[in-house]
Amino acid sequence: ADWSLEDVEEVFELRGLLESRAARRAAKRISYSQIERLKTHHAAIGDAIYAETPDTQQFVEHNHLFHSVILEASASAELTSMLARIIERPMVHRTARNYSFDDLKRSHRQHGELLAAFEQRDPAWAEAVMVSHIRRAFHAYANAHIDQRIPDVSHAAE
Template sequence: MIASGTRLGEAELASRLSVSRTPIREALSRLAAEGLVELQPNRGARVATWSTDELREIFELRLRLEPYAVRQAVPKLGAGELAELDELAEAMLRIGRPGRHQDLTAIVDLNRRFHGLFIEAAGAAPLAAALRGVTHAAVVHQNFHDYAPDALLRSLNHHVEMVAAARAGDGDWAEAIMRAHLYNARATMIGVTA
């Protein structure tokens, strides 16, 4: 992971990756469109940074949208989707335990897929687009690296419990767990507990 605020020089990246500057420039533009990179006129690019206020806004929006999406998704999830959610939750728990097999980068990808399945199953394109706009991969990645061991295990267990709620067909339960999950993440990132 590259730290927030790190300068991303086109020439250095092109040299390091043995490509011309054109694909680097295009990639940086795409990353900027996703909010992961900030392009600064006459100064180049740098990894995006978020102020405490911006992070608070991101979590406020996610807290309003994502629990609702999960509740909407529960009655629409089929057996195959439930099995996939179960596999993802168990994989995150397996590789998230502290120790030499812990792989936070892999957890970030599994987490993205887990949340994406619920959002897709909700079946509301505007809701999915809004969540894509506020669920920044870099923020999620940093969140997993900032977790204390007990908070990380709590987060990973939330995924298991969300699957249990979905299997029970209980959208209200799944919604409550997603809300607790996001409160846990917010407390880790910015220290806000209520």
């Protein structure tokens, strides 16, 4: 079924709420081995982005695994179940395929910021970064599918 931009935004908003809650919970519960797994996936994402030709498939795979470790660390079966119902892999693939190189780099930096928040055991920081991360993903998706950005009015008076 075709989704409107409003439908897509609602899914991203729900994902932002749930994943930010998972990040908040994970910050206090994450184990050393889970942090090491996040570092491994973060490095693999970097390798995929900075390859001679960025490898979107590897980016998507390790991005999924990175987020899965956070969900696992949140230790919430309910959050896991709810997220599984709303996250559509095809939408994730479409979003990543439409990422610019700058979008890929920004996503990688945000994953690094999440890692730092987890290493500091800071729930508020982890939650805030995840909200921003998911919101940015929505805008990357929206900008690639429907041009609803604010028009440049700097030259309107000319």
